[in-house]
Amino acid sequence: MAKDPDSFADQFISALPHARALGLRVVQVEAGIAEIEMPYDSRFIGDPQTGVIAGGAVSALMDTCGGAAVMSHPKNGGGTATIDLRIDYMRSATPGQTIRARAEAYHVTRSVAFVRATATDDDTDNPVATATGAFTVEGKV
Amino acid sequence: MARQRPEPVQVVKTRRDGVLAALTGSIPYAQFLGVTFERRGDELTAVLNYSDxxxxxxxxxxxxGGVTAAFLEIAATVSLTWATIWDDVESGAIDATSLPRLPKTIDFTIDYLRSGLPRDAYARARITRSGRRYASVQVEAWQDNRARPFAQGLGHFVMPRKPEASGV
Structure with missing residues (x-):
């Protein structure tokens, strides 16, 4: 199934109410790889003393990005759901900076997609967080 | 020695609820998601108030799924802090104006057991280890049936440094 990357990206965000609420922007979604940005927003702060974004907001970005990667994989027939997700928080994201996640469905079977993801801010050499997860794969119609 | 008279119920409630409100109210992201906390004694239940x-x-x-993850993590972080400060809240050493920093999440794992329905969700955390530097927390979220959780989480945290004891 061929998926036009641009229209898929636009549809993906507009179809997910919570992705809209987080202000997510799709950079790229193609063939099992997704890149999604979350611009800094003071409503997402977890620690008011530092202005650092909540870990949960980074989790939501990682989960969305992982799901997008799976949905765009040629072996997946449609939607997906997260089975499990583990997130390692390496450091605090720098307040004021956009967080960008990149997820890759690196192995896809008939029923499960294995995904890894990395989130960075402007300092792209030092990841803010990494994630690994398993997602469901839907059969092709 | 005569037993000390218990404090009036309103004094106890005002003290505990005041600190809890300050703790949860200090997290903008919890308000963004609509997460609130209910308290029975020292037991906390996190509530994810549904919105479209x-x-x-x-x-x-x-x-x-990201909302579920964030909800579990907020429930774990607040419950861990609450359990850590409980004794100091009771003694009066900590009040709403002198809360410690929140623990930092090292890692967090979420199992999605069934899909979250479009209605309120609840979560309770269990502190399985609470050390001076590190803590482990299990957390479980349910909707209609307490015995049928829709997600569970396991998190590790770095505890905030305690301020130096006064006079040292």
Whole structure:
């Protein structure tokens, strides 16, 4: 199934109410790889003393990005759901900076997609967080 | 020696609820998601108050997996802090104006057991280890039936440094 990357990206965000609420922007979604940005927003702060974004907001970005990667994989027939997700928080994201996640469905079977993801801010050499997860794969119609 | 008279119920409630409100009110992201806390004695229940903005898959519809993850993590972080400060809240050493920093999440793992329905969700955390530097927390979220959780989480945290004891 061929998926036009641009229209898929636009549809993906507009179809997910919570992705809209987080202000997510799709950079790229193609063939099992997704890149999604979350611009800094003071409503997402977890620690008011530092202005650092909540870990949960980074989790939501990682989960969305992982799901997008799976949905765009040629072996997946449609939607997906997260089975499990583990997130390692390496450091605090720098307040004021956009967080960008990149997820890759690196192995896809008939029923499960294995995904890894990395989130960075402007300092792209030092990841803010990494994630690994398993997602469901839907059969092709 | 005569037993000390217990404090009036309103004094106890005002003290505990005041600190809890300050703790949860200090997290903008918890307010963004609509997460509140209910208290029975020292036991906390986190409540994810439903809104349409929490939906991930509008076809089912189901709560966004990222919302579930964030909800569990907020429940774990607040419950861990609450358990850590309880004795100091009771003694008066900590009040709403002198809360410690929040623990930092090292890692967090979420199992999605069934899809989150478009309605309120609840979560309770269990502190399985609470050390001076590190803590482990298990957390479980349910909707209609307490015995049928829709998600569970396991997190590790770095505890905030305690301020130096006064006079040292």
């Amino acid at each position: 903005d929490l939906i991930g898959n509008p076809l089912l519809p189901a709560i966004h």
